Amino acid sequence: DVKVTQSSRYLVKRTGEKVFLECVQDMDHENMFWYRQDPGLGLRLIYFSYDVKMKEKGDIPEGYSVSREKKERFSLILESASTNQTSMYLCASSLSTGRVEGYTFGSGTRLTVV
């Protein structure tokens, strides 16, 4: 079974901390994505990557950075966590076939910044 695994289901961090959210996929997918999901705002794209070491800003990249050193792993970094980054974070991956393919999502990380 195809899987996207996010390292933590729940995280509580303090304001100002550097936070790493890890995502690993076992499907050899080229594309990987980080979204945040907030009530009333839906899913918003933070960053995505279509190849190793490649990254593109999404709609809300401010306060975040990403790293993709290996094809299967895509990390989201909160350089200095703030309370407005409290959210559900979802990682997804997709195949690159020349058409737009569906996403496979992880189970999400619910991050609380206090």
Add this chain to the structure above:
Amino acid sequence: TQLLEQSPQFLSIQEGENLTVYCNSSSVFSSLQWYRQEPGEGPVLLVTVVTGGEVKKLKRLTFQFGDARKDSSLHITAAQPGDTGLYLCAGPPGTYKYIFGTGTRLKVLA
């Protein structure tokens, strides 16, 4: 900016009832997808529609893509409590990525 608007936002119905959820845009999409998300989990892909007017069925769920490829609907026949969840439509404004609608939260009461 391309947007996907879903209606209704919330729906609470009794088991056995039928319902329809809508996904609308002012922009044309090359394809649209529907996902279902259960509490505490990530969204799971249900279907992709790619041709204007296309109808796809998944058991009691019927998905339709509008002729002009600007809208889509999801119809559930004889809803069951297991259908409870957040239903999201999504479309690709570019090559790699999707935008998501704000979702319809469905609750089916036994």
